[in-house]
Amino acid sequence: MNSSGYFLSHLWLIPFFPLVSAAVMFFFGRRLPKDAVNLFCVGSVFLSFLHAMGATLKLFSLPADQRVYQQILFQWVTPGAMPTSTGLVNFVADWGCLLDPLSCVMVIVVTFVGFLIHVYSTGYMAHEGGYYRFFGYLNFFMFFMLTLVLANNLLLLFVGWEGVGLCSYLLIGFYFLKKSADDAGKKAFIVNRIGDAGFLLGLLLVAATFGTVRFTSQGLADPTAFSGILQSLASMVAQHQLAHGASVFTTIALLLFFGATGKSAQIPLHAWLPDAMEGPTPVSALIHAVTVVTAGVYLVARMSAIFQLAPVAMDIVAIIGATTAVFAATIALVQTNIKKILAYSSISQLGYMFLALGVGAFAAGIFHLMTHAFFKALLFLGAGSVIHSLSGQQDIRKMGGLRYTIPATSVPFIIATLAITGVPGLSGFFSNDQILGHAFNRHMMVDRYLALWVLGLITAGLTSLYMFRLLFETFYGMSRIPVESEGHIHESPKTMAVPLMILAFFSIVSGWLALPVLWGEQSPFERFLEPSLRGVEKDAGSITFGHHTLLVEYALMAGLVAFVVLGFWLAYKLYLEQPKLHTKLAASWPRLHNLLVHKYYVDEIYDALFVNRIKDLSTALSFFDSKVIDGLCLDGAGWLVRAFSRISMWWDKWVVDALVNTLGWFPKFLSMPVRMFQTGVFSTYAVFILIGLAILLGVYGHHVQTFMRTLH
């Protein structure tokens, strides 16, 4: 495998180019002219794209079972020994790149769409402040997204995962003077963090179970010298240490999926994405709705070997996916902000992808991820072009009839709409059909999957309805544009129009990779991805699909088309033929309409259940801190000390001192008569001497006399 060639052995350059460019922007951007910024930022992503293409072509040239290339740059986190189910292991997470069919698809999608976004942005942001800063963020985002998809282990993937979260935060809050933007950025970060906590616990469980977080040891020069999750998993299953459906698999899968619901905006952590539309431009909106959100899908696909062994988790993924798909699609029906409609559409389509993953159709999920990236990017960029030409107007109620005024935008936009709704021949049709087909096949084996298939069909109908509504409201019918801005309508510059055309092209043809399905063969896309998604060896419990005849296949396609047509027909009736009809409809079901307009009150419910409760807790604990610990305990201790000192002072004064004083008083009392004489005054003493002398003389006078007499 030494003949890996330049592109494979320089895989690390793919994320490196945008990183360098981002660093240049952050350090010197302020002083650089716009052209230099363009050169660095667009050029670096283009270089990444070229390297990604080169690596992909090289990979293609290899036989199918050797299409894995891995390189380890250096050992990154080496914290020491860790107990695992197979004994003590020195945990090592390296900094390395892995290119296999799965990451190949992701890298191409990310660099290609990313490149077009960059080109488009040079036009869109031309007159905005902070030009270099915006491009710095974009490049920084590319670095993290590419690190995410090229990572050879789960911990490095987490770096990219958190990094794109950070860039979301920066891009959403790009105009940091606006409070709503800052709030939205913060919300995105924190909601994602909640998911990340799940991700991190899942990662720790992976490490503790398999002793490594490296996805696979394939593709390394000496695979036996390194461990990989896939290899550990295979040997554990082979040795019957862990079996299909083991609770550890379910736990890992659910924890990682919880992380994915955060990043991919699925129930219950979907609430950040619509707010993320606060981002200054459709560009940043697009980054969230097309790129960031696919990270969750990628994660589940990347860990598909474990998910396949956790049927309960798979069912939950499918149920959450299908529910989110319908849930978000219904909200999209009534929103009026063009970016928000597209955001809810993204949530819904992401749900679709998770439905695919959940029923075991990993390749179909990734296929939809790819086609969706093209047509949803086109929709966002088209919407941006509309907003640009209307000088910032985002409310579709104030649009209409733009089809002829801005044809370079409207034609690609129409193509994208046809693609996302699943009109036969365009990309969305094929990927939708793949997902629904697999859900139906699953149902053939297990009855309960019928509901998922039905939900999928309903979503297809709803998608058709809200997308055609958007199309009709924006580009068809009467213009509702305020007269004063009517005159300013202008077509977008070439830098914006050309990316639209390129994306339109791929929105049509990218689905054709599944064309052979039409004559009953396996989709080549699926066949290409198969080695990455194969999982470990099949056993009794593994996922199986029923097989249907070509006739059933056509019937399923017809069913899909029927729902699409139904949606189209409703949209046509409600918004184009009789534009007043939909307002009447809304008025006749005010409760339902309100529920949808308010997004099922999820934000309000979360505020009431969590956000405000944590604030209350914070107030309560702050009170506890100052009043109980400091107040009661410390001041109480202080009071006790003071009280004790007062008691001891009293004791000192009235007992100890009193006793001493009494003892002192006693001789004092006894000595009182003596002290009366000790006046210290000489004359007094003289008097006392005289008195004494007198008394002596009085008492002993006769002796003196007798004595005197004897002398004589």
Add this chain to the structure above:
Amino acid sequence: MEHSSNHLLSVILFTPLVGALLLLFIPRESQNLHRLVGNLFGVLGFIASLSLLIHFPAGSAGYEFKEAADWIPSIGARYSLGADGISVLLVMLTTLLGMLAIASSWSAIQQRTKEYYILLLLLQTGMLGVFLSLDFFLFYVFWEVMLVPMYFLIGVWGSERRLYAAIKLFLYTLAGSVIMLLAILALYFNYAKTLPQGAMGTFDIPTLLAAAQQFPDSLKTWLFWGLFFAFAVKVPMFPFHTWLPDAHTEAPTAGSVILAGIVLKMGTYGFLRFSLPLLPTDAALRAKIIHMVIALSLISIIYGAVVCLRQKDTKRLLAYSSVSHLGFCTLGIFALTPQGLAGSVLQQINHGISTGALFLLFGVLYERRNTSLICEFGGLATPMPNFAAIYLIISLSSLGMPLLNGFIGEFTILQGVFSVSKTWAAWASVGIVLGAAYLLWLYQRTMLGPITHEANKSLPDLNPREYAVLLPLVALAFWIGIYPRPFFAYLEKPVQRIVQQVNPAFYQLTTSPSRTSSISFSSPTSNPVSPN
């Protein structure tokens, strides 16, 4: 060993003290000379400690650069120093933050500069002594010595309620220390009892801790709790933490930096160095004690973070965030696994870097606006874009963004804890979510949005001296985040030694049904120790 003739540790330890002595002879009017000498000895101290890094033998598990001399022979107290990988990192942190703290005071301190720098340098020696002592008596002396300058730094150069804060700090810590002294004496006398009649007792730390292994569990338990309070107050652990918010709010910037960056680590250092070997042998009793400490750690993590959300003062908020972060450190220590311990020490370094830098940043604002209230700021990213950028990086490092230092520490701790109890790890991860919440909230309130105060409109951005103080910390944050291996290399062996001593069962896990060899680091399913 060979290094015994070398007096490197003494040089490192007393360089600041020499500076303090020198300052005594400088007249009080020459303020710039005080600053110069203070900074000079800050830098010298750091340079001296660099040689520790260079000469420290790779892969050493024990104490190196040992020095010993008789000090008070009548009681067996000796002047005895030594450093293992853990101490080396903490000493480096101390000299680095000490140097930066001194540098940050250049224009912030205008009064009594002579006394100020003398106290800072004295404090530096006290803290280094704690991390370097191999004699319990010496350790205790340094432990108490550093309290005095800290008391005066807060009490003299602090803001309005400085006296309250200083006395609170003093009393809190002293209460813990007194119990610790009793525990040390109990260790000393119980060891002396085991000696033959007439033999002299010793305060030698390795000897005493090794001897303590043979003590009955009841005695060990008493000794453990005796030391526990001193360390828990220093860390500080819930519910012994309320001195910290006051001390931080009132302390001058350099005081806060040193307090958060180094002083708190003396508590965690004490835990891992002295408390762990005193854990009782009886499994049930031991588990009970560990569970209590872990519970306090988890409460600290969540409690500190939740209380942060309601703070009005930046420094107070950072103080509570320290309680939360240090909760991670104690959690890692009492997981008793190599990863938990290594992660804990690394996180102590990380906290010193991140929170130290945050205090420096708010010191920059304090110097310009003379306030630390959150509501006084807002929209500062407009006048001070470079400040805002560095502050964002440091916030991210504090909240555990990958590629920055905090993530490596938190992840390693979580991994070490996870292998013991998944529940503990799950609770700790709540702290990670809340950490993002309060740090981003603080960032938004101070940096983003429109400018709300006239006075903030024309605030100057960072000046060269401020860059010089902040950028080393930013660089370190990236270094540890991107390439933490050198740091782990210092910790690997000492940590292994501690775990072998206090949790020998850990290494017996190796013999699992599928593997019969002993520690099989290079077996096929495990990761190889070195890339070949």
